[in-house]
Amino acid sequence: MKSPVVNIQNFTLKFQHSTVLDELCWHINAGENWLLSGKSGSGKTVLAKAIAQLIPDYGAITTTIGLRSAIHYVANWYQFKDLEGQSNFYYQQRYNKQSVETTNTVGAELRYFGKKHQLDFDEVIPILTALNVNDLLSATLIQLSSGEHKKLQLLKALWLRPKLLILDLPYNGLDSASRKNLNHLLDGVATSGTQLILIANDTEIPSCINRFAKIEHGKIVESDEMQPRKFELLEVDRPLPEFLTVNNWPEPVGHLIKMIDVKVSYGDKIVLEDINWEVKPGEKWALQGPNGSGKSTLLSLICADHPQAFANNFYLFGNKRGSGESIWEIKERIGLISPELHWYFDPSATVWQSIVSGFYDSAGLFCEPGYTKSRQADELIDYFGLMPYKNTLVSQLPLGTQRLALLGRTIIKNPELLILDEPCQGLDTQQIIHFNKLVDELCKNGTTLIYVGHYESQLPTCIEKRIVLENGRIKALENILEMAVQD
Amino acid sequence: MANYFNTLSLREKLNQLGVCDFMESSEFLDGVNALKGKKLVIVGCGAQGLNQGLNLRDSGLDVSYALRKEAIEGKRDSWKNATENNFKVGTYEELIPSADVVINLTPDKQHTAVVNAIMPLMKEGATLSYSHGFNIVEEGMQVRKDLTVIMVAPKCPGSEVRAEYVRGFGVPTLIAVHPENDPQGKGLAQAKAYCVGTGGHKAGVLRSSFVAEVKSDLMGEQTILCGLLQTGSILSFDKMIEKGIEAGYASKLVQYGVEVITEALKQGGITAMMDRLSNPAKIKAFEISEELKTIMRPLFQKHQDDIMSGEFSKTMMEDWANGDKNLLKWRAETGETAFEKTPAGDVKIGEQEYFDNYTLMVAFVRAGVELAFETMVDAGIKPESAYYESLHETPLIANTIARKKLFEMNRVISDTAEYGCYLFDQACKPLLSDFMKKVDSDLVGKNFNEGKDGSVDNRKLIEVNDAIRNHPVEKIGSELRKAMTAMKAIKTV
Numbered sequence A: 001m002k003s004p005v006v007n008i009q010n011f012t013l014k015f016q017h018s019t020v021l022d023e024l025c026w027h028i029n030a031g032e033n034w035l036l037s038g039k040s041g042s043g044k045t046v047l048a049k050a051i052a053q054l055i056p057d058y059g060a061i062t063t064t065i066g067l068r069s070a071i072h073y074v075a076n077w078y079q080f081k082d083l084e085g086q087s088n089f090y091y092q093q094r095y096n097k098q099s100v101e102t103t104n105t106v107g108a109e110l111r112y113f114g115k116k117h118q119l120d121f122d123e124v125i126p127i128l129t130a131l132n133v134n135d136l137l138s139a140t141l142i143q144l145s146s147g148e149h150k151k152l153q154l155l156k157a158l159w160l161r162p163k164l165l166i167l168d169l170p171y172n173g174l175d176s177a178s179r180k181n182l183n184h185l186l187d188g189v190a191t192s193g194t195q196l197i198l199i200a201n202d203t204e205i206p207s208c209i210n211r212f213a214k215i216e217h218g219k220i221v222e223s224d225e226m227q228p229r230k231f232e233l234l235e236v237d238r239p240l241p242e243f244l245t246v247n248n249w250p251e252p253v254g255h256l257i258k259m260i261d262v263k264v265s266y267g268d269k270i271v272l273e274d275i276n277w278e279v280k281p282g283e284k285w286a287l288q289g290p291n292g293s294g295k296s297t298l299l300s301l302i303c304a305d306h307p308q309a310f311a312n313n314f315y316l317f318g319n320k321r322g323s324g325e326s327i328w329e330i331k332e333r334i335g336l337i338s339p340e341l342h343w344y345f346d347p348s349a350t351v352w353q354s355i356v357s358g359f360y361d362s363a364g365l366f367c368e369p370g371y372t373k374s375r376q377a378d379e380l381i382d383y384f385g386l387m388p389y390k391n392t393l394v395s396q397l398p399l400g401t402q403r404l405a406l407l408g409r410t411i412i413k414n415p416e417l418l419i420l421d422e423p424c425q426g427l428d429t430q431q432i433i434h435f436n437k438l439v440d441e442l443c444k445n446g447t448t449l450i451y452v453g454h455y456e457s458q459l460p461t462c463i464e465k466r467i468v469l470e471n472g473r474i475k476a477l478e479n480i481l482e483m484a485v486q487d
Numbered sequence B: 001m002a003n004y005f006n007t008l009s010l011r012e013k014l015n016q017l018g019v020c021d022f023m024e025s026s027e028f029l030d031g032v033n034a035l036k037g038k039k040l041v042i043v044g045c046g047a048q049g050l051n052q053g054l055n056l057r058d059s060g061l062d063v064s065y066a067l068r069k070e071a072i073e074g075k076r077d078s079w080k081n082a083t084e085n086n087f088k089v090g091t092y093e094e095l096i097p098s099a100d101v102v103i104n105l106t107p108d109k110q111h112t113a114v115v116n117a118i119m120p121l122m123k124e125g126a127t128l129s130y131s132h133g134f135n136i137v138e139e140g141m142q143v144r145k146d147l148t149v150i151m152v153a154p155k156c157p158g159s160e161v162r163a164e165y166v167r168g169f170g171v172p173t174l175i176a177v178h179p180e181n182d183p184q185g186k187g188l189a190q191a192k193a194y195c196v197g198t199g200g201h202k203a204g205v206l207r208s209s210f211v212a213e214v215k216s217d218l219m220g221e222q223t224i225l226c227g228l229l230q231t232g233s234i235l236s237f238d239k240m241i242e243k244g245i246e247a248g249y250a251s252k253l254v255q256y257g258v259e260v261i262t263e264a265l266k267q268g269g270i271t272a273m274m275d276r277l278s279n280p281a282k283i284k285a286f287e288i289s290e291e292l293k294t295i296m297r298p299l300f301q302k303h304q305d306d307i308m309s310g311e312f313s314k315t316m317m318e319d320w321a322n323g324d325k326n327l328l329k330w331r332a333e334t335g336e337t338a339f340e341k342t343p344a345g346d347v348k349i350g351e352q353e354y355f356d357n358y359t360l361m362v363a364f365v366r367a368g369v370e371l372a373f374e375t376m377v378d379a380g381i382k383p384e385s386a387y388y389e390s391l392h393e394t395p396l397i398a399n400t401i402a403r404k405k406l407f408e409m410n411r412v413i414s415d416t417a418e419y420g421c422y423l424f425d426q427a428c429k430p431l432l433s434d435f436m437k438k439v440d441s442d443l444v445g446k447n448f449n450e451g452k453d454g455s456v457d458n459r460k461l462i463e464v465n466d467a468i469r470n471h472p473v474e475k476i477g478s479e480l481r482k483a484m485t486a487m488k489a490i491k492t493v
C-alpha cells in the first residue's frame, strides 16, 4: 500500500490543563478531499495548524509532501499590516479618509504575493472575476470589509495551488453567491491536483469532497458520507440574568432611526446612495446584501463611527445627527457586534475585561467597574457557559468562544438597540441555536434589533422586517412576517 | 515682542513654573458644557488640528476650520483633511468673527503671523486656544485684553489623540490658562471642557501654566525624547558596523530596539525596563548609565539654561529668519547617516533579544530619562510635569523611530522639537566619543550574557536595585501611571 500523504499518529495536545487532541490518529491518502467538522473548541484549528507545520507536532505528523510551502493553511481569521509593518489599527479607521492610505492596495499586495511565490499575475485574474472582486484592486487593505478580506485570503490560496490546501471556516462572511463560486473554484483546483481539507460545519460543500471526519473527544471519527447533523439538547430554559430583563430606557420616540436620502462617497466612489429608511422602536430587522453592498457603512453611520454622518440628514433616537450630541451618548444606547469590531478588539483583554468594557463602549477596559457591574458580568459569563475562561485572554480562545465573549460585551448593558452584524460567524450550529434563542429572549422586552446574516437559516425567529442592499442602494424593504402569512 | 518669561520677576517665574496639579476626575463632571453650543474654529488642519477637531465634534461640539486662502484655493492637504471629513471650511474673514473659541493649531514658528492675522477679526470676549505655549512664552505674544487665552496640550502625536479617543480612552493632557488673559475667569472651565471633548480627562490631566509647559516640553524633546534617542541610535549603529556586526541586523536592532525596550517604561518605568535584563547585564547597564549621566549632565544643564534664558528660542528664530540654514543642513545630515541609509534586514529578532543584545540603549534611556527629570526638577519644574515630558513620552517617540527611523521621528515632532533635537545631537556626539571608544559588541549587537556565568554579588545587586527603584522619577511615575494603566501595548514585529 502506498503511504498516506499525511500520516498522524497518536497526536496529543493540551491547552491549559485540558486535553484538546487525545492520541489522535488520521491518514490522509492521495485523492482524498476531506471535510472536517466538529464543535467549536474541538481542536479543528490546532490540528490544521499542526498539519501545516505552523505549530509543533512533536513528531506525530509525517507527510510525503516534500516542501513545507506545498501545504497552505487559510486561517479562519485574517491579518494585515500597514506599510510600516504594524497592525496597530482601530476599527473606525477604515472610514477615515486620511488613514486609508497607510496600508497597501489589494493590487500591490497581490503583486507582492505573486512575486514571492513566483506566480503568474495573469492567472489570478480569472479568480478575481469568479469571486467578483475585480474592482477591489485599487482599494487599500484597511478599507476592506471582513468578507472582502476573506476573499483576498482565499484568492491567494487558489492562485498558489498548493499540494495540500487546508481551509479553516472559509465560508465565514461570504454571501451566498460567493459561497457557490468558491465551491466551484475549489472543485477546479481539486481537479488539477490540489488536495483539500475543508474545515466547516456547512452543508453546501464542493462536490469534490469525498471523505468526512469530525473531531470528537480529541479523536478523529471518520465516515464516507456527510453525517446527518445531530444536536445535543440545549439548556435554553435557563433564565436570562435578571438585570437583562428590566430596562429603564428613555420614553420611546416615533422612530429610532430615520434616514433621508443618505449618501456616502469617497471621492467619486459611491458607497451608499438614496437611503431612505425608518426603524421604529421595538422593530426587528434583518439587513442583507452581498459583500460590498454597503451594509457595514450603513451600520457605521448608526453607530456614530462614520464622519460622513455629519453631512447627512438623519435622525437617531429622535435627534438629528450632528445637533450637539456626543458619540458616547449614542453608543450608550446601542449594543454592537461585528466581525470588524472583533478584529480590531484589544488582544490583551481577558474575557471578563472584554465583557465589562461593554458598559463603557470602550475597546478594552480602562477603569474599575465597581461591585454591581462586576457581579452582572459574572452572571452573564455564567449564563454563556464561559466561567472556565473568565480570566483567559480572548485572543487565545477558539474563534467561536471569542465570539461568545464579545456577544456578552454587546448585551451586558441591555441596550435599546441591538446591532448584530454577522454575530454567528465562527460559531458552531449548537452555539448558533443557543445564541439566536437568546436574541429572541432578549428582544422580548421591546429591544430594537438590526441583524446582519448571510445565511437565511441562521436568523432569529423574532425577525419581522428586512432591508436588502445592493451596490449601495436599497433593493428591497419588506415585511417578512406578512410574506410568511401570504405564502 | 519680548520673551514673556524674562519680563517676570524671579518670584513670579518660580510661581508659574511651579503650577502643577494633577486633576481629580471629579473636576470633569460638567463634561463639555462650558463649550456646548459655542462656535469652535480651528486654524490649521494638520496632525493636531484634524484629530482634535474630529474628537471635539464627536463629543457634540460645533467645529469648523479656518484655513489660509492659499490652502483653500490650492486644495492642499489641510483643506482635504477638513472637507473630506465633512467639516465646514472657510477663510479667516468668513469664520473668525463669529467664533467663540479660536483654536490655533498651526506650526509654532508661524504663530506670530497667524495670531496677528486673526486677532483683529476675533469678537469681543472670545477665547484663543493653543496646544503649546511657545508663542505666548518665548515670543511674548500680547493678546488683546478682552480675550481669554488657554492651552490644551495633548502629550501625544495627533494620530494617537484620535485612536485613543475612539477606543473609548484618551491621552494625557496638560491644560493652562494664561494669567494675563483671563478677563472673565472662564478660562479654566473652558480648558476642562475642551479636554473632555478630546477624551484627555480619561487618561489624566495636569493643570499647568504656559510657562511650565513650554520650559519642560522644550527640555524633554531636546534631550531625552528626540535628541538622545537620535544620538544613541546613530552611535549604536556605527559601533556595530565597526565591530563587524551584519549591517541589516544592526539596522533592525536599532530601529525597533528602542521601541521594544521603552515599551516596558509604560507599564513599570525605568525599573521594569531594567528588570528585563539579566542580573549581570543590569549591573553593567546601571554602571554605564551612571557614567553617561556624569558625562552628559553639563549638556543637559546647558539646554535647560538656554531654554530658561530664552537663548534657545532666540537662536532658533534667528535660524528661521536666516532661511532655516542650520535646520536644513542638519536635517540633510541626519538623512545621510549610515543608520538612516541601511534598511532593516530581513532577520527575526525576538523580543528578549532586543534587551540582551542592546544593553547600551537601556543604559542610554535610563541615563537620559533620569537626567532630564533631575535637570528639570532642579530648575523649578514640578515632578509631575517633568515626568510627562521625559519618561512618559519616550516610548511614544520611540514608536516613530520604529516606523521609519529618524526621518519619521523628525517629521512627526514639531518644528521646534526638530531644531532642538539636532542642536543636542550635534553637541552630544563629540561629548561621547571617548566613552564610545570603550564600548564593545557585548553591549550592542551581541548577547551580553554570552560566555558569562550569570553570577553577581548580592550586595551589589541590592544596591543597584535600590538606586533604580528609589529614583524620584519612579516614585511620581508609579502614581501617575495608576491614572492611565490602560495605555495599550504597541505591537511590534
Ligand SMILES: NC(=O)c1ccc[n+]([C@@H]2O[C@H](COP(=O)([O-])OP(=O)(O)OC[C@H]3O[C@@H](n4cnc5c(N)ncnc54)[C@H](OP(=O)(O)O)[C@@H]3O)[C@@H](O)[C@H]2O)c1
Binding pocket: B043, B044, B045, B046, B047, B048, B049, B067, B068, B071, B076, B077, B078, B079, B104, B105, B106, B107, B108, B110, B113, B114, B131, B132, B153, B154, B155, B156, B157, B158, B412, B413, B414
Ligand atoms: N506634533 C505633535 O506631536 C504635537 C503635540 C502636541 C502639541 N502640538 C502643537 O500643535 C500645534 C500644531 O502642530 P502640528 O504638529 O499639528 O502641525 P502640522 O501638522 O504641521 O499642521 C499645521 C497646520 O497649519 C497650517 N499652516 C501652516 N502654516 C500656516 C500659516 N502660516 N498660516 C496658517 N496656517 C498654516 C497647515 O496647513 P496649510 O499649510 O495647508 O495651510 C497645517 O494644516 C503646534 O502648536 C504644536 O506645538 C504638536
